[in-house]
Amino acid sequence: MSNNEIADQITSIYGFKVSPSVISNCIQTVQDEMRDWHERPLENNYPIIMIDGKVFKIKTEEGGRSKYVNKTLYVVVGINADGQKELIALYVSNTESATEW
Known part of the structure; x- marks a missing residue:
């Protein structure tokens, strides 16, 4: 938009x-x-890291034409030594695959 x-x-x-x-x-x-x-900088060590991706259809403009493409939002959560979950990263990729992790 x-x-x-x-x-x-x-x-x-x-x-x-x-x-x-x-x-x-x-x-x-x-x-x-x-x-x-x-x-x-990350301030903790994380014995456990969880990564998950959610695919969204995103409207883009190319050559004056609208089209929808798939984009994956990755969420990376670490669990510290006290068992607390911390959001480590968010990033967007063109695909959802293990190679993107």
């Missing part, structure tokens, strides 16, 4: 206007935060 389309959806759902530049700034902030989170 374009920033204009997102702004229109927010207006439609919530009844107030948001400019496309606000949407752009929000997206940039989230992307910066996600990059920092992905690059953080």
